Amino acid sequence: MPARSILGLCGLTLLGLTGPVVAQAPSTGTDLKATIALNGFPCDKVVESKRNADSDYTATCKDGNRYRVYVDAGGRVVVKKL
């Protein structure tokens, strides 16, 4: 029993260690939050995001501000305060 539990613990540890190794892409909320901040708008955290179309989102921040984040025809990311 102790050997099994030790093995199980080792397995769990290994599984836990693989977490940081396999990097995950950030969530849409994190991406939008970073984009809003990069464009000079305040946003602590995106609490809600709605997809309007391809590369077009409406994000609601924790402070209540709402932004439309989209890519225009020239390939530029545009953030508009709603």
Added chain:
Amino acid sequence: MSTRVPGRQLHRAMRTPRVAALAMIILLTACAHASRAPHAGSAESPVAPAAAPAAVTEAGSPPQPAASTPVTEPEAPAANAAAPVTAPSAPVASSTASQSVPGTSKSRPTKPSSGPKSAAVSPAPAPVATLATATAAASLPSKEAAAPPLDLKGLEQRLRDTRAIGLFTKLSLKNQVDDLLAQFKAFHQGQPGLTVAQLRQKYELLLMKVVTLLQDGDPALASAVSSSREAIWEVLTDPQKFAAIGYST
């Protein structure tokens, strides 16, 4: 009475070992003094330069550097030449190299502690090695900081491939990089606008944004970008190097 007699005999019996022990202690202290005396004499007499480095490694006293530094100079380049071989390209490998060097310097000082007791000539190479490794360890960070190889294409590709930042963020960063490059192009064309100081400020701000976004998800890339800061700035400010990167609006 009968009980006191054995006690006195015991006392007498105990005196002889005590006296013997006292004699042994005196002999040992005399021997210790005798073993120290020739070293002190030899340090003052002709072998003084050889004994001086030994004192440097043991106590680290400053009066001897004049004698010890010229000895290390011939050895130091060899150690410096060997150091970059261990860390040719990756900056992460250099940390292991720098760790291994102090390890050797730690192991070395144990030898001189036993050395001076046995011979006066033998301690000389060991301090030279310790000082050489110490100088090599000291010069390692300066070498790394001096010549970080700039691979703009590689950095660009790594930024494209990283999963630490999302697509919108990458595109926003690209927009801002393009804006800054356009400003540099205008600057090199002599158009009135931003000064070098203002461009530097913008550049620093943008780089800080990139590093901030990367440092949690991709710390290796963040440090690579951060360490390439000056090299990239050199490319941006030098008109010929800037033209060579082939930026066009």
